Amino acid sequence: MLMTRERRPATRTMRGWAIDVLQEAGAIRECEAHGWMQDRADPHARERAFDIARDDPPAGVSADAAAAEVHEVLNSIGDTCPECPPDLKDN
């Protein structure tokens, strides 16, 4: 699998930043076929994402605001890809 590792530029939006953090923690993943983000429903990964957010918030953003953004993004992401047929879930 092709992995692209990108640094987090300071100019990203808060939402983009939060998605990066959630991916880094393994709390969400991208559908390989369609690119939609999917919630992996992993409580440990979520905890890790909040830890990362609080430890390393974007410049000028408080730890609480960063964690709140991660929470909001997590709420907005479904646990399935809207374009993947339900009978073709990954094995």
Ligand SMILES: [Zn+2]
């Ligand atoms: Zn998909």
